[in-house]
Amino acid sequence: MRSLKKIELHLHLEGAAPPAFIRALAAEKHQDIGGIFDERGAYAYRDFKEFLRVYEAATSVLTSPRDYARLLAEVLAECAEQGAIHAELFVSPAFCGGADLSAWRDYLAAMQEVAERAEQGGISSRAILTAIRHFGPERARKTAICAAETSGGWVTGFGIGGAEDAGELPDFAWSFDCAREAGLGLTAHAGEWRGPQSVRDALSLGVSRIGHGIRAVEDAALVRDLAERGVTLELCPGSNVALGLVPSWTAHPIARLADAGVRVTVSTDDPPFFHTTLSHEYQRLADAFGWAEAEFRQMNLWAVDAAFCDETTKTRLRKELT
Secondary structure, three states, rough: OOOEEEEEEEEEHHHHHHHHHHHHHHHHHOOOOOHOOOOOOOOOOOOHHHHHHHHHHHHHHOOOOHHHHHHHHHHHHHHHOOOOEEEEEEEEEHHHHOOOOOHHHHHHHHHHHHHHHHHHHHHEEEEEEEEEEHOOHHHHHHHHHHHOOOOOOEEEEEEOOOOOOOOOOHHHHHHHHHHHOOEEEEEEEEEOOOHHHHHHHHHHHOOOOEOOOOHHHOHHHHHHHHHHHOOOOOOHHHHHHOOOOOOHHHOOHHHHHHHHHOOEEEEEOOOOOOOHHHHHHHHHHHHHHOOOOOHHHHHHHHHHHHHOOOOHHHHHHHHOOO
């Protein structure tokens, strides 16, 4: 599966940090974060709330533009190793200088330099600046301003992640309006932990993509709406299985959604946290549903259509996929 060319639309930069990278960085800085790893050195957590705590503890050692540049280089190299030719990464200015615009510009400059080198090496990438839902609407506004003020180039999207049980998506409408006016693509995590209404709430914000969205399958009318609108779901099956949202790979609704005409794509979310890779996701889906190259090519072409990048890049990606 590694040789199959792939597009990844849903990858959290901080969540893709290899445990060994985080441990090494913590050692350099003499920070003790040993409590977030198990005896094998992997990230350790029991449930989603603890996952968020471990995630933020790991992220706490990333404190400078250089740290983020080193992380991005690691992550893009791993993406390329897994066959990805384009990756869109969720990046949170809240973790990059507290979403202060001046500080964020420094972080962005360091990462953009890495991204440009990686693109010359064969893997393009774009950044989706991401508000953290459980940090609240006011802090989300700061992230939206960072996104609007630095849009263009590597920054092409705006989204929201974090704990789905914190507040309501309409509370973040100002931030999405701000990003839309700046010409950014819009996506939102929804329909992962909460039911179909959360997907409808995301659609009300004007998104063209939804992160996860698996609970939409519970509402036939909503599934039809997603299909008719051409909304793309950024699905991360391994993440859903690891967190217990679905009981097994064969029970995952990705096939039912695709059969209903919904545009589905495959991503890894926070791969080291869920002991997965992009190639592993494809192999498990092939095993579960009998999918082969033709099905995966279609999903990757849908991913290109939905990508928050320019038409020149999309044309190149389509040629590589076909």
